[in-house]
Amino acid sequence: MSKAGRGSRWLTLGLMAATAVACLGQWTLPLDRAIHDLAQRSRPAHDSDEVVIVAIDDASIDAVGRWPWRHGVHAQALRQLAQARPRAVLLDLLLAEADPDPAQDAQLSSAMQALGNVVLPAGLLPQATRTEPWLKPAQALGAHAVLAHSDAAPDADGRVRHAALWAGSAANQLPHPALALLGLGGTWPDSVPRQAPGPTPDDASEGGMGHLSGWYRTGLVSPDLSRTGRPRTVSFSALLRGEVPERWLRDRFVVIGVTAQGMGTRLPTALTPREGMSGAELIARVTQALAHGWLIQTLPPAWNAALSATWVGALLWAMRRLTPGRALLACAAVASGALAVSWALLVWHSTWWPPFALVAAVLLCYPVWSWRRLQATALALENELQTLAAEPGLGPVTQPGERGTVDFMRQRTDAIHEANAQLRQARALLAHTxxxxxxxxxxxxxxxxxxxxxxQACALMQTPEATAIGRTLDEALAGWTPADAPQWSMLLLQAGRQRQPLSTEAGNAMGGQRLVSLLSTEQGHIVCATDVTALRQAELQRTELLGFIAHDIRSPQASLISLVELHRIGGNLPLEETLTHVDAMARQTLALCEELLQVMRAETRALTLVNGDLIALAEGAIGEMQLQAQAKDITLIGDWAPGTQQPARFDDYLLHRTLVNLLSNAIKFSPNGAQVTVALRRQADAHVLSVRDQGPGIPASELGRLFKRYERVEQGRPSQLAAGIGLGLVFIDTVTRRHGGHVHVINQPGVGACFELWLPVQALGEDSTAATA
Structure with missing residues (x-):
């Protein structure tokens, strides 16, 4: 693994470990509490009549009189409640002192005994003046009530988010008032044991309500107060007057508590962070939550640490493959997603996942990742500058520190830009070359x-340059088979091993030939393909010519030598006959050489176009061949109106020789007394010059061989080539093609043959004065 890779790995592990420690140490607890409270307040409030609050409000103080009231007043309220038969009653008052009138205490004790389901709170002493830190109700009152603790269990920020099911000293644990109410009402929660579990040192509260050591809270739960409804509230004075309908109180949990302004303590909660909530309402809501099991389950710190660290590791792994912009979006998405998931879990599933340790780690990932990426980029730029400085052919590259700017990265990017500009210039020069x-x-x-x-390479590949880039040589030269290997990649490997130029020939299905040279260097390969198709065709023609000379010219020469040798040894062949044979063979050899020279002249002679008249050209050729035609009693006819002209631009010499060759062949293969017709017409954009004979025609099997080099069709002998060559037709085809036209043969076996020369008007350039090819 590279140094950069090891650095990234250790950085990832470090951030994951820091995230886990932050989760375990609850470093982001204030922020987590803030999102917790916001999610709690996002639910709409509703009313509930499961628990009824009898509020000692301002109206009650005005009606009954100055606080504190005599115990007989509370006794009267309990007697009124007894008529409605509530499920259980909490008298949320610290009645630690007896009434000055013992009769008042007796009334209250009798009322509680008659009701039989009353809960009284026991407070926490502010000073450790007793063996137990309890401020309990007077002995006469507490004998007929169930005691419950009054510890609201606030968090370190003063807000109440939890409820201690049990609290007190190690030897004496009292239940929460809501738990005591449920127990008296016969609806004790199944998940809560009937007795307090033994406290552990971790449950000790240093800095609780009384600032005492030895105070324990056990069974700490988080009631989901957002799911509970606002309890029905009636005035204490209305209860005394009998104005509260009994149906509101029957079979209900009743909490009697102080809500008047300036009296009692209002506790800030997640639902009421500023105005606070009265103790009576808090107990009423906790009672509803415990009765229905509406408790918030908090993800254990160890699970939170593992989950958050895993997300951080996955994010950092993904950021290695992202652009800076997408990496920033990924961090923002994970951070906002963590907040959204935490919010949704609490609102819809009463599950609390503290998200801000992960959010803080994710927000830290981007600057740390950016720093690491910037450091790696700076190192890469430095290495690239050193490489470019040593690159042959490049001018001096400005080194960091040579310019006036003090920006570290700007120095290096400027130097890279300068080097890239030089490379682009070199690349452009190479492309132009x-x-x-x-x-x-x-x-x-x-x-x-x-x-x-x-x-030229793109034309050979038959593809644009943009699509040629990135291909392999086997793809580029598909259809061209190298002569020295089955694949081009093998030749590249061979050239790379030899470190010397390597040449081979390649051909395709169309008969093309390329000479391909390969050169390999440490930077790559250079491949050059030269078109040698014409050269190979010329070599083939030369081979055919040598074969022709070796056969067709050698044969008559050998016959001449044989006649001379026969004459020397005294053969009985007459001298005149010998001379006749020698003359025929010499003329045959001379004719063959003349035909060969004409073909070579037609292929190599510069084409000179001049303005002329095709009819005059035809008449000249007819006049030249009249004596040869008369020898066989053949009539030559020009098929055009007298005095007409057909102007064109053509090579007078080559086209004249072409027409003479056509007439010579027509005369040669026409019977005595026949006629040969020469015609001229204008058809579409072409001049059509035709020569028609009345000979036997051309065998169908020989039509495909008419214009091949060194072959001749022997009229009257079907499917059999005569000895010798047919260079006259090759000459005709060559001249016609050089004028941009073609030869068309109309064959009628037994009737005759017609050769048509199609010469395009545009190619001949009638409006020009001269042209040379």
């Missing part, structure tokens, strides 16, 4: 993929 080369050239990288190709 390749463009002017006549051969197809490819430049390949060390992996064998094309990085540059000139126009």
């Amino acid at each position: 390749l463009a002017v080369l006549p051969d197809a050239v490819w430049v390949l990288d060390t992996q064998g993929r094309i990085t540059q190709a000139n126009q």
Whole structure:
């Protein structure tokens, strides 16, 4: 693993560990509490009559008189409640002192005994003046009530988010008032044991309500107060007057508590962070939550640490493959997603996942990742500058610190830009050089993929330059088979091993031939393909010519030598007959050489176009062949109106020789007394010059061989080539093609043959004065 890779790995592990420690140590507890409270307040409030509050409000103080009231007043309220038969009653008053009138205490004790389901709170002493830190009700009152603790269990920020099911000293644990109410009402929660579990040192509260050591809270739960409804509240004075309907109180839990302004303590909660909530309402809501099991389950710190650390590790792994913009979006998405998931879990599933340790770690990931990426980029730029400075062919590259700017990264990016500008200039020069080369050239990288190709190479590949880049040589030269290996990649490997130029020939299905040269260097490969198709055709023609000379010219010469030898040894062949044979063979050899020279002249002679008249040209050829035609009693006819002209631009010499050759063949293969017709017409954009004979026609099997070199069709002998060559037709075809036209043969076996020369008007350039090809 590289140094950069090891650094990234340790950075990832470090951030994951820091995230886990933050979760376990609850470093972000204030922020987590804030989102917890916001989610709690997001639910709409509703009313509930499961628990009824009898409020000692301002109206009650005005009606009954100055506080504190005599115990007989509370006794009267309990007697009124007894008529309605509530399920259980909490008298949320610290009645630690007896009434000055013992009769008042007796009334209250009798009322509680008659009701039989009364809960009284026991407070926490502010000073450790007793063996137990309890401020309990007077002995006469507490004998007929169930005691409950009055510890609201606020968090460190003063807000009440939890409820201690049990609280007190190690030896004496009292239940929560809501738990005591449920117990008296016969609806004790199944998940709560009937007796307090033994406290552990972790349950000790240092800095609780009384600032005492030895105070324990056990069974700490988080009631989901947002799911509970606002309790029905009636005035204490209305109860005394009998104005409260009994149906509101029957079979209900009743909490009697102080709500008047300036009296009692209002406790800030997640639902009421500023105005606070009265103790009576808090107990009423906790009672509803415990009765229905509406408790918030908090994700254990260890699980939170593992989950958050895993998310941080996954995010950092993903950021290695993202652009800076997408990495920032990923961090923002994970952070906002964590908040949204935490919110949704609490609102819809009463599950609390503290998210801000993960959010803080995710927000820290981006600057740390950016720092790491920037450091790696700076190192890469430094290494690249050193590499470019040593690159041959480049001018001096400005080194960091040579310019006036003090920006570290700006120095290096400026130097890289300068080096890239030089490389682009060198690349443009190379591309221009390749463009002017006549051969197809490819430049390949060390992996064998094309990085540059000139126009000739793209034309050979039959693809635009944009799509040629990135291909392999086997793809670029598909259809061209190398002579020295089955695949081009093998030749590249061979050239790379030899470190010397390697040449081979390649051909395709169309008969094309290319001479391909390969050169390999440490930076890549250069491949050059030269078109040698014409050269190979010329070599083939030369081979055919040598075969012709060796056969058709050698045969008559050998016959001449044989006649001379026969005459020397005294053969009985007459001298005149011998001379006749020698003359015929010499003339045959001379005719063959003349035909060969005409073909070579037609192929190599510069084409000179002049303004002329095709009819005059035809008349001249007819006049030249009249004596040969008369020898066989053949009539030559020109099929055009007298005095007409057909102007055109053509090579007078070559086209004249072509027409003479056509007439010579027509006369040769026409019977005595026949006629040969020469015609001229204008059809579409072409001049059509035709010569028609009345001979036997051309065998169908020989039509495909008419214009092949060194072959001749022997009229009257179907499907059999005569000895010798037929260079006259090759000459005719060559001249016609050089004028941009073609030869068309109309064959009628037994009737005759017609050769038509189609000469395009535009190609002949009638409006020009001269042209040379």
